[in-house]
Amino acid sequence: MLEIRDLHASAGDRQILKGINLTVNAGEVHAIMGPNGSGKSTLAGVLAGRDGLEVTGGTVTFKGQDLLDLEPEERAREGVFLAFQYPVEIPGVNNAYLLKAGLNEVRKHRGEPELDAMDFMTLIRERMALLQMDDTLLSRPVNEGFSGGEKKRNEIFQMAVLEPTLAILDETDSGLDIDALKTVAGGVNALRSPDRSMVVVTHYQRLLNYIVPDFVHVLSGGRIVKSGGKELALELEAKGYGWIETEPATASV
């Protein structure tokens, strides 16, 4: 599914990713943890094709093709979805309308017919129920005035509608209250499937109680410095990052 080899990336003149290696197979859920500023969002941004991030070395293969060669929208249509750490507000643009436009682009790309307003409504009603989304969020401008938690819930709702093959969730748990966390995690779990992979960036073990990962990686200083199973998250919760940051970067999956 996703194969990252020796990925180096910089922003401005700053080298941020310094040789990432990561393989994500179909159906797997990988958690990425690591201290603030270690490069987690940068990695997510590089995968999604964010402007201003320059790949200075390495390769990323997605479903057999060179991911880095694709425009951001082409990646999205191929099934790469990024749930943003900080979803941007777009005044004047209706939330449902953007989603419909995006979904129809994805469908066109897959050779499926575009959905009309009726079919689209039916689909989103169902996905809204899954995430217990407030109706009114749908008709408001994208993220404008949404609370922190509403923004995060909206991201996962979009993911549920777009049905990506690779979902990257960047700190989706931050900003969610305890009940919302359960609901959103439930939504994510409902979307787990043998042909869908997920990369879940988080600081907290708590999320991983709900979305149980197959692998946990620690990103530090632009490298994956430790990898393990789900129990690694518990260890990190207990001991912090100090004890591994000194270890050599050997681990990779």
Add this chain to the structure above:
Amino acid sequence: MSTATETVEELANQEYKYGFVTDVETDSIPIGLNEDVVRLISSKKEEPEWLLEWRLNAFRVWLKMSEPEWHNVHYDPIDYQSISYYAAPKKQIKLDSLDDVDPEIRATFDKLGISLDEQKRLSGVAVDAVFDSVSVATTFKDTLANLGIIFCSFSEAVREHPDLVRKYLGSVVPHSDNFFAALNSAVFSDGSFAYIPKGVKCPMELSTYFRINAANTGQFERTLLIADEGAEVSYLEGCTAPQRDENQLHAAVVELVALDDATIKYSTVQNWYPGDENGKGGIFNFVTKRGKAFANAKVTWTQVETGSAITWKYPSCILQGDNSVGEFYSVAVTNNCQEADTGTKMVHLGKNTRSTIISKGISAGRGQNTYRGLVRIGKGATGARNFSQCDSLLIGDRCGAHTFPYLEVKNTTSQVEHEASTSKIGEDQIFYCRQRGLSTEDAVNLIVNGFCKEVFRELPMEFAVEAQKLLGVSLEGSVG
């Protein structure tokens, strides 16, 4: 500069699609302006004496006036003596049948997507097409005539309905109003005229397409719309213009008269040639548009301004009668070297008069967009209310947006509210949309369209589609 910004600018810089010159022989008079030229125009049009006098008065006033300089637009001095003030297609064209229209002209309209045939058959829009200042085609006259509605070229109105023209011409925009209006009054070539009788609701949108064609010919349109007591009319004006090198002067005057209880909705999609990316060759558009609303009457201006090198335009409302209403909804786009200084004047004279101003300025490239609005509440305007909202959207780093709201309040019982905002299309907004599968172009369209929504909503359907084409915007769907 990052790639996202570049792409956005590329989009904003898309070349003018409607640039071409039609090859029709034109009957022009020599360049230059003096009393003889004014007389010549009037005699070519076989005008009555009173109209010639009116023109001459305007000309004499104009001679003593100087070009305004208070606006925030910049252009090389206009040499008024190097312009030809009249051009008419040479072939004489009968007005009553579309088949008699010069095939070249028909083809031009077709290129613009304004096939009269199609309009006639499908859309129910009566079109009075103005080609180089002379009307060449008029449709739907019969339907309108049955209701007593007059819709014709200005010249025809002078011939057929001189009393109406004489009564109302200059009653809203006097010939001495301003430099450009005085010039227009002296040399206006043609334009449209409409009269809706008492209590009649015009059953279709009245529509005019303007077009500049003959090289070096200034365009001086004169439009007069009268809605008699209790009448209702919606009027559409739109234009595209051919590409050329020399700057072209356009100084139109539009007068609206809404008598007691009448409603006039005037919508414009303006797409004059804006010049190339260095600003060369664009149209100079100096327009005076004003409506007068008598008791309980309503005048609504909606405009989508995308063209011209220079736009100088303030569709205004004189709220003369008690309870009269004035509205102004505007989208103005400037890119490359375009400059627009546009806005409105709402002059409250009657009691309980109300006005609404919604202005959306979009600047891209090196475009400069200025909103200039005046809200004047007269002494007698007890209980008057105004709400103004001026929003600016910037695309890229080299453009500018400026807002000058002026306020003159002479009645303390009135209420005036003003809101303003400036925002920028952010790269992160575009990236967000692209991450959801949209192309950059669609993302920009979506954002721009969202920004203009409150104005587009005011446009009649046909025009909303045109506006959408012009801005390259896909309309927001009905979902949600």
